[in-house]
Amino acid sequence: MLNVILPLTLSPHLRNVDDIQTALEHCATTMTLKELSDILGLSPTTVSRALNGYPEVSEATRKRVAAAAREHGYAPNTRARSLATGRAMAIGHVIPISSKHEMVNPVFGDFIAGAGEVYSRNGYDMLLSVVPDADEDDAYRSFLTKRNVDGIILHAPTLNDPRIPLLNALGLPYVVHGRSSNTDAAYAWVDVNNKRAFQRATEFLLDLGHRRIALVNGLEHMDFAIRRRAGYEAALTARGITPDPDLMFAGEMTEAQGHDLTRTLLAQPNPPTAILVSSMITAIGVRRGIEELGLRMGRDVSLITHDDDLSYFRNGADIPVYTATRSSVRDAGRKAAQMLIDIMQRCDTPREILLEADLTLGLSTGPAAPMHAEAG
Amino acid sequence: MLNVILPLTLSPHLRNVDDIQTALEHCATTMTLKELSDILGLSPTTVSRALNGYPEVSEATRKRVAAAAREHGYAPNTRARSLATGRAMAIGHVIPISSKHEMVNPVFGDFIAGAGEVYSRNGYDMLLSVVPDADEDDAYRSFLTKRNVDGIILHAPTLNDPRIPLLNALGLPYVVHGRSSNTDAAYAWVDVNNKRAFQRATEFLLDLGHRRIALVNGLEHMDFAIRRRAGYEAALTARGITPDPDLMFAGEMTEAQGHDLTRTLLAQPNPPTAILVSSMITAIGVRRGIEELGLRMGRDVSLITHDDDLSYFRNGADIPVYTATRSSVRDAGRKAAQMLIDIMQRCDTPREILLEADLTLGLSTGPAAPMHAEAG
DNA sequence: TTGAAAGCGGTACCAT
DNA sequence: ATGGTACCGCTTTCAA
Numbered sequence: 001m002l003n004v005i006l007p008l009t010l011s012p013h014l015r016n017v018d019d020i021q022t023a024l025e026h027c028a029t030t031m032t033l034k035e036l037s038d039i040l041g042l043s044p045t046t047v048s049r050a051l052n053g054y055p056e057v058s059e060a061t062r063k064r065v066a067a068a069a070r071e072h073g074y075a076p077n078t079r080a081r082s083l084a085t086g087r088a089m090a091i092g093h094v095i096p097i098s099s100k101h102e103m104v105n106p107v108f109g110d111f112i113a114g115a116g117e118v119y120s121r122n123g124y125d126m127l128l129s130v131v132p133d134a135d136e137d138d139a140y141r142s143f144l145t146k147r148n149v150d151g152i153i154l155h156a157p158t159l160n161d162p163r164i165p166l167l168n169a170l171g172l173p174y175v176v177h178g179r180s181s182n183t184d185a186a187y188a189w190v191d192v193n194n195k196r197a198f199q200r201a202t203e204f205l206l207d208l209g210h211r212r213i214a215l216v217n218g219l220e221h222m223d224f225a226i227r228r229r230a231g232y233e234a235a236l237t238a239r240g241i242t243p244d245p246d247l248m249f250a251g252e253m254t255e256a257q258g259h260d261l262t263r264t265l266l267a268q269p270n271p272p273t274a275i276l277v278s279s280m281i282t283a284i285g286v287r288r289g290i291e292e293l294g295l296r297m298g299r300d301v302s303l304i305t306h307d308d309d310l311s312y313f314r315n316g317a318d319i320p321v322y323t324a325t326r327s328s329v330r331d332a333g334r335k336a337a338q339m340l341i342d343i344m345q346r347c348d349t350p351r352e353i354l355l356e357a358d359l360t361l362g363l364s365t366g367p368a369a370p371m372h373a374e375a376g
Numbered sequence: 377m378l379n380v381i382l383p384l385t386l387s388p389h390l391r392n393v394d395d396i397q398t399a400l401e402h403c404a405t406t407m408t409l410k411e412l413s414d415i416l417g418l419s420p421t422t423v424s425r426a427l428n429g430y431p432e433v434s435e436a437t438r439k440r441v442a443a444a445a446r447e448h449g450y451a452p453n454t455r456a457r458s459l460a461t462g463r464a465m466a467i468g469h470v471i472p473i474s475s476k477h478e479m480v481n482p483v484f485g486d487f488i489a490g491a492g493e494v495y496s497r498n499g500y501d502m503l504l505s506v507v508p509d510a511d512e513d514d515a516y517r518s519f520l521t522k523r524n525v526d527g528i529i530l531h532a533p534t535l536n537d538p539r540i541p542l543l544n545a546l547g548l549p550y551v552v553h554g555r556s557s558n559t560d561a562a563y564a565w566v567d568v569n570n571k572r573a574f575q576r577a578t579e580f581l582l583d584l585g586h587r588r589i590a591l592v593n594g595l596e597h598m599d600f601a602i603r604r605r606a607g608y609e610a611a612l613t614a615r616g617i618t619p620d621p622d623l624m625f626a627g628e629m630t631e632a633q634g635h636d637l638t639r640t641l642l643a644q645p646n647p648p649t650a651i652l653v654s655s656m657i658t659a660i661g662v663r664r665g666i667e668e669l670g671l672r673m674g675r676d677v678s679l680i681t682h683d684d685d686l687s688y689f690r691n692g693a694d695i696p697v698y699t700a701t702r703s704s705v706r707d708a709g710r711k712a713a714q715m716l717i718d719i720m721q722r723c724d725t726p727r728e729i730l731l732e733a734d735l736t737l738g739l740s741t742g743p744a745a746p747m748h749a750e751a752g
Numbered sequence: 753t754t755g756a757a758a759g760c761g762g763t764a765c766c767a768t
Numbered sequence: 769a770t771g772g773t774a775c776c777g778c779t780t781t782c783a784a
Contacts, residue, residue: 030521032777043755048779058753075521079455079464080777083760088455090503097489104489104706106482113473113480116506125524127466128502130492145406145451147761148501284656287663288673297667408761419771424763434769456761459776523777 031074040068051076078125090125091115091340092149094140096133096156105253106280107329108155111177114333115153122341124150137166144170151340153177158221175340177332180223188343190336190353192328194224194306197356198231198276201304205274206239210302214247214265214272216258216282225250228278228306247272258285266293266301274302328355407450416444427452454501466501467491467716468525470516472509472532481629482656483705484531487553490709491529498717500526513542520546527716529553534597551716553708556599564719564726566712568704570600572732574607574652577680581650582615586678590623590641590648592634592658601626604654623648634661642669650678704731 037047042061050057050065057065068074082088093112095104112126119126127149131139140163143149152174154163161180164187176189205213215232218225229250233243246268251257258277262285265272277283283305287297295301335353343351413423418437426433426441433441444450458464469488473480488502495502503525507515516539519525528550530539537556540563552565581589591608594601605626609619622644627633634653638661641648653659659681663673671677711729719726 030523033779034777044778045756045780046754049754052779056753061753073517073521075518077459077777078522078524079459080760081779083453083455083459083762084777084779086760095489095492097493104482104485106480106485109480109482109485109488112504113471113506116471116504117473120505120507126504126506128488128492128504129496130489130502131496141449142451145449146454147406148454280660284660291673294672296670297664409763410761420762421764421772422770425770428763432769437769453761456776457763459778460761460763462776 030077031072033074033076036065036068036072036074039072040065088148088150089123090127090149091119091337092127092129092143092152093155094136094143094152095128095130096136097130098133110329111155111333111336114330114335115337116333118334118337118341124341136163140166140170140172144172151175151344153336153340157223159223159226161223173340173343175336175343177336178223179227181226188339188351190332190339190355192224192332192355194227195231195234197306198228199235200231201276201306202232202235203238205276205302205304206235206241208274208302210272210274211241212244212247212270212272212274214275215249216261216275216277216286217248217250218253218278220250225278232276253279253282255281255285255288258282258287259289260285262286262289263292266290266295272301274304277303277305280305331355406453407448409450409452412441412444412448412450415448416441464524464526465499466503466525467495467713468503468505468519468528469531470512470519470528471504471506472512473506474509486705487531487709487712490706490711491713492709494710494713494717500717512539516542516546516548520548527551527720529712529716533599535599535602537599549716549719551712551719553712554599555603557602562726564715564728566708566715566729566731568600568708568731570603571607571610574604575611576607577652578608578611579614581652581678581680582611582617584650584678586648586650587617588620588623588646588648588650590651591625592637592651592653592662593624593626594629594654596626601654608652629655629658631657631661631664634658634663635665636661638662638665639668642666642671648677650680653679653681656681707731 033044033047037044040047042065046057046061047065047069050062051069078089093115095108097104112128116126127143129139129143140152143152150173152167152172154161154167154174154176155178157164157176157178157180159180160182161176164176164180164183164185167174168185168187174188176187177191179189179191180187202213213232213236215229217229220226220229229248232248236243247265249261251261258279258281262275265275266289275286277286283303286303290297290301290303297303332355335355339351339353409420409423413420416423418441422433422437423441423445426438427445454465469491471480471484488504492502503519505515505519516528519528526549528543528548530537530543530550530552531554533540533552533554533556535556536558537552540552540556540559540561543550544561544563550564552563553567555565555567556563578589589608589612591605593605596602596605605624608624612619623641625637627637634655634657638651641651642665651662653662659679662679666673666677666679673679708731711731715727715729
């Protein structure tokens, strides 16, 4: 007599042993290729071939095998398969977490969503490795030595990013989300045209008559921040305005940072009439800073952020102005994933994709009145 | 004569064949257990035991093996190992993406960050499966049949969530991030005390003299939204105020939604003096709606959001009031991951963790003046 | 068109 | 304390 403890919460309609047996076969039990082939009276070889679309299987057999596989809910054991084929059928993302930041950049989730979509369509798994930024090198190495991914997506590249030569040396296919200035090595990337987006946003504010436009940017060891500043400066210079260091800031993209900078900026004797912000999160802080001073958005000051949602623009008239890229990050994720799969499967040479930002300009209230930081 | 095309971008300091050889051995080549054991003049068995901390290995051998492994950058092939042990050493997260939402909830990234931290400390990989919400069942099933995870974290549970009985039937260990009302089955969960957070926030507004407090909530098939409303209603009822259906809204947590609702709310003949918002993203839209009407945050209207960053509170006086949980989501991720690992490794019975929200109340401007929707 | 058998790279049982 | 060996579940020659 053998007592079996089933760790199952059984549905009320499973009344007898047969039902339970069936349920187990269909759900909780996983079938092996061998078992399936035994049922079919075929060899594992043939079943494998039939399931993997090899040509040398008769159509009748293939049909029979496919039906049986579906009926018994058979799916090949991923680990056994990749051990045999040498391909992991998985792609790694390394998310470096600095001990300083408590928050993860919200757009990260959107990128992952886009990439994951493409992966599942192509049978790839997505492996996320969250590591303290100091250990990041090890994360890439261990992806290689543990052999659990076939390729990597590199996030948040910096100026002259050391991870690029590392990955080149490791010989693991990869695609960079973003670019790395000052790097000689060739690499595949998908990036948003940050420079052009910020150039256009600045031009827009200039067209409205703004002359003192502040830039609240991300830390400039990050490549995207460098490019955004370049666009901002290019637009000003083209109009004969020398960028004013007192109006330019680079820092962590937090709400506190946005708030504090705004208070400082607006307390200056000659405050800006517009603020261009590099992050949605920071922009929340900027808005609070503005509110606290009793100023009015869209009248006393214009705010442009780079990461926001297009929904801002549904209301056409007389509102602050925003640029938007967050909604296109998902698409960047899709494109990067597809590029990596192409590189891995067809040994393509590195490619490059430059996406234009979804820069949508809403209407504004026109030139801002001088700001009165003492108001409110 | 054999020509070998190396798919490597070689560093400039790799001048000769030996250097390249060395580089390959150290980086691009992965060593197997057999190769390592050959070098050491030991059997694979002994090397494996030494590396895995089995007691029956002499200390001298262990040292020698460890040194050699380190020197040659040996790491066991994950797939081979899990095939042999039967454990995947990976945990799956299913991210359902509705075709409607373009954005991913920003707090998701924070949860992942916390969980990932714990996983890597414990040698687990994190597998993310991004699937259209219609196919979500299949995602869980395929985790099981493909045998590539040992456990699952369930996200965004709904009222009476059907995935809970499914996972119970599948017999795969899992932990729910959140809870599922109306579900009889037992399950392990980690949740934030949403009810209490919203109750306290509402009480705070009541204390300030507000009587007409609007609630802009998430869709109420989501469990968290149900609990938040319960807290809101409890606080009102306790003061003898009957919740007014005209002030309660449940919808997608988008900026557009926040904006449109706010415009509608404030156009009512008897508008609210405070708005309690369930999402940081929605709150951005609410603020824009308020701005457009020329009202002032913190004076004409109070805004409380539930997902925000504590940085809002750094400025003590005369500001809008917020509650904050976003910063604690990471901690929820850590706790959920740890719980799952415990369940998997020690076959613990399901456990439950209820985290109090980081509900921090800032100072307010006091009772709001009646709102004038026609202002501005 | 099908099947037998040899790996893939580990782990774990059974000897010694 | 160490080594031989039979798996784990699948793919992939090679033979029939």
